[in-house]
Amino acid sequence: MSTYSIKDLEQLSGIKAHTLRIWEQRYNLLQPMRTDTNIRFYDDASLKLILNVALLNDNGYKISKIANMSEAEMREEVVKLTEKTLTHDDQIHALTLCMIEMDEERFEKVLSTNILKIGFEQTMLNIIYPFMSKIGVLWQTGAINPAQEHFMSNLIRQKLIVAIDGQIYKGGGKKFLLYLPEGEWHEISILFAAYLVKLKGHKLIYLGQNTPDEDLQIVYRLHQPEFLMTVITTSPNSEEVQDYIYSISERFKNSEIILSGYQIVGQDLDFPKNVRAMHYAKQLKEFMEEMDLALQEK
Template identity: 55%
Template sequence: MSNYSIKDLELLSGVKAHTLRIWEQRYNFLKPQRTDTNIRLYSDEDLRLILNVSLLKENGIRISNIAKMDEREMREKVIKITDSQTSFPEQIYALTLAMVELDEERFEKIMGTNILKHGFEKTMVNIVYPFMSRVGLLWLTGGINPAQEHFISNLVRQKLMVAIDSQFISEKEVKDKYMLFLPDGELHDIGLLFANYLLRQRKNRTYYLGQSLPFEHLISIYDIHKPDFLLTILTVTPTSFIEVQRFVDDISQKFPKSTILISGPQIVGQGIEEPDNVVILNKFQDLVDFINDPNKSKYQL
């Protein structure tokens, strides 16, 4: 069982903490435990309840009517809504519930339905990645059960691997060469896998080196393939601004003949100075725009 703070519930459900407190007092929805310092702690059942209540309310059901529903009735209405509507917020709610309940069958149904309707790329960009960003923030702050995060991450990873393996690029189709890696100590590879999919889908050759790659090994492999571009994502390492800036400067100097594409929470919005051959990607659309840019040769030295 997980213990969530009220801020964790706010992040996962989109319901403001102030509103949660009102619901708690007025409708007796929640009965959180309290720490010795009187801080509210919520369970998986509380999170599931708030997700359900929020989804029903967003779909026009009055909060006073929701308060009268029992658990079975509430769940049936939620399933009916998420099965009949494929708007992005509802599907993000549905994924969150699948994670909390460790419900693989529900995950598969959500993914299958949305991929058929929107295609794989749009499903990832508009549903899965926003959802995983929320989960990632909670994982970093210790606000989510690691088992739940591992469960949903591995299911998403499997989908990405299948999508990547289905792509074949002949040598004559290759546009540019990209080398993808995560630095030593960095294990969160879903963003990198999705970048690999986007690149291959657009007929680029990729050399996917995966998680936690020591710098000296990157250098030796780079010398073999000499890619046009290097791409990495910094989520939890390095751990300070000075270390991040040093990493950016080092990789720029070590690979002066390639353009370095960097993204991730440790980079975006952190005031990192970009050397001439480094491009910071603030979101996945930036990567798509970069790949599609007919003038991106201007970045190559």
């Protein structure tokens, strides 16, 4: 069982901790537990409850009405809402609930519905990435357990692989080599980058997770890509990442190197001339679109 502070509930639900405390007192909405040292905490059931409450409240349901609903009634109303609304926040709430409950069928349905209605790219940019960002901090602090994180990541990964396979390379464009460094397993962002590369008609060479340095160099010498792209979330760590940047800049000096990830974004790092940091998925999309325009003007 995972445990959550009231700040965790605030971050996941978007409801201020002060408001949660008022609802707790006025409507007996939450029943916190206490540690041996009298510190309040909440369990998975409390998190699921407050996510449902947040979604209903955001859609005009009064808190007094919500407080009188049974668990089954609340869930039924939430399912109805998420099937008919395309509000991004509502869909993110729905995915978070699916993750907490590890409800694969519902998770699949929410993703598939959004992909059909707004397209794969917009689903990734406006729903999946904000969802991942929302839970990322809690995963880092241990509020989300590894099983829940793996459950969510693998389902999204499956969708990305299918989407990448659906893009047929027809020749032309630039050559991109995408990989994750040794010890790096967080693949969602680099898979989305791979999808964008193929979508825009460029040549993709994808090495995937935990790429041995020797293998990277062999493939690089063979293909001589114009662009090298990686995402650094945990490996190399913060103490090693600057040296790693200098190393790949020197070894792959004939390519433009694009970096992203937790160890890159917002960090005080020095980037050589052939290295650029990209902070968000939308920034990568904009970069690809700018490249398309440049190629068309030639």
